[in-house]
Amino acid sequence: MKIGIVLAQPPSYSETFFNSKIKGLLEHGYTVELYVREKSSGYKNCKVFTAPKVSKNRIIQLFKTVFVLLVLLFSLKRLLRFIRLEKSAGRLRAQIFKNVYTNSHLLRANIDWLHFGFTTMALQSEHVAKSIGAKMAVSCRGYDMDVYPLKTPNSYDLVWKNVDKVHTISKYMLAKANANGMLDATKTMIITPAINTARFEKDIEKQIDETKPIQITTIARLHWIKGLDYTLRALALLKSKDIKFKYQIIGTGTEYEALRFAIHELGLEDSVSFVGELSHHKTLQQLESTDLYIQYSQSEGFCNAVLEAQAMHCLCIVSDGGALPENVLDNETGWVVPKRDSKALAETIFRVLNRDALALKAIRTKARKRVLTDFTIKHQIQSFIDFYE
Incomplete structure (x- = not known):
């Protein structure tokens, strides 16, 4: 064929x-x-x-x-x-x-x-x-x-x-x-997106170190639909509570200047950095050192980056925009927050950071297992074969 x-x-x-x-x-x-x-x-x-x-x-x-x-x-x-x-x-x-x-x-x-x-x-x-x-x-x-x-x-x-x-x-x-x-x-x-499970065989033990800044990551093009402005406002609320964090945004796009200005206005210049576009290998290296992954988009068709973040044992917080609630199961494999609500996002992050370490480990483990079981390339290809046949 x-x-x-x-x-x-x-x-x-x-x-x-x-x-x-x-x-x-x-x-x-x-x-x-x-x-x-x-x-x-x-x-x-x-x-x-x-x-x-x-x-x-x-x-x-x-x-x-x-x-x-x-x-x-x-x-x-x-x-x-x-x-x-x-x-x-x-x-x-x-x-x-x-x-x-x-x-x-x-x-x-x-x-x-x-x-x-x-x-x-x-x-x-x-x-x-x-x-x-x-x-x-x-x-x-x-x-x-x-x-x-x-x-x-x-x-x-x-x-x-x-x-x-x-x-x-x-x-x-x-x-x-x-x-x-x-x-x-x-x-x-x-037919959902999938990941190459061979690249995620390394099982990483993670635990938030309260003596160090929380490592937070988002992978997204710099575009209004990705909700990065709402994420920044939520992080400003966290900073006002003296929570130490380092937030990195991986990606490029047309909203760079607007987001840079927002970072300046919110007083986040010492806490937020733009990493730019990275190779897939380097992106996974960044996720390996990430404690908390945020995808607070206004809408997503599904989002491969969130799948990979879960496979890398990141604690994932997403919006309820589009198909993100299909990607992350609320309070089971991560947390789903109503979109365009920076206060709700900040409160969710605060609650997660104050959860018991064993409870967080259980969520990481369940998220990783679900992704590596249900979102594989092998399953995706067989689905496409069925689609054409």
């Missing part, structure tokens, strides 16, 4: 969900091809096909368009079928012409499944799978379901009409897909 996965670009080292999926399917005898808009050098896990780029120079663009159309003449039946389907959906000629150009690499694909790694990636490509005689799948992730539909209501109507099967990464994402118009008859499957 041949599976074509559509992404903006080949997955980076940190995108473990896609990398483990591709590697696992290949190991089970499937052929996997990537179809991307931007090709990054060095990706060798499978064949990569790049969409034609649009040039600002009209003359150059004219030559590129002619070349693409000439190549598509070898797939004339597919091209005509695609144009017919686009017309039947009421698209204007200019948009159809543009879609032919941008989807030309997909229209030449010889595959059994065309799987869009994000639902937004399927927009303006809804008729490609039918045109090439393949089945169509989409994955529903955080931005797809939480943010994009707010900006463009009913944007997925054509996706839902043409998709054969929908993959979601959590129960929360499935509910959001339904709320965003997914048809009741659509076949769906929940």
Whole structure:
């Protein structure tokens, strides 16, 4: 079976969900091809096909368009079928012409499944799978379901009409897909993120040392949806109670300046540091020395970082945003706090730090065992095999 996965670009080292999926399917005898808009050098896990780029120079663009159309003449039946389907959906000629150009690499694909790694990636490509005689799948992730539909209501109507099967990464994402118009008859499957358990074989004994500052970590891009501003306010409340801590944020993003200003205003400059982007190996090293992991996002599709933090024996406190309550079980494997409530977060941290050491050890142990049992790459790959079969 041949599976074509559509992404903006080949997955980076940190995108473990896609990398483990591709590697696992290949190991089970499937052929996997990537179809991307931007090709990054060095990706060798499978064949990569790049969409034609649009040039600002009209003359150059004219030559590129002619070349693409000439190549598509070898797939004339597919091209005509695609144009017919686009017309039947009421698209204007200019948009159809543009879609032919941008989807030309997909229209030449010889595959059994065309799987869009994000639902937004399927927009303006809804008729490609039918045109090439393949089945169509989409994955529903955080931005797809939480943010994009707010900006463009009913944007997925054509996706839902043409998709054969929908993959979601959590129960929360499935509910959001339904709320965003997914048809009741659509076949769906929940396949959560997973971790490579071989990287977490070392069983670390942890205990909070009250003579030293508490080591707190968050792994997140610097973006409003990650709730870092609320986390900082909670930590300021802890500092006002003379609780000593060191908080590190692993990640980069557009909100760096705003967060730096907030740290200054809250008087946290000696307690908070930005680590920037780290390799996966170095990230795990940071988690090894972490006492408390916080993911106080306004919403998460699931969050791989929280899984890895639990596997590294970190005490995890998360918000109730999105699928985080599916990731961390409140008062069993960690703590779930209502989102956008810095006072509640601060009070939860304070309670955790004052819990009995044996009680905290039991929570760490249960969290680690659950992750290493229920969120394995092996289970994830078998789920994808079932999904395509």
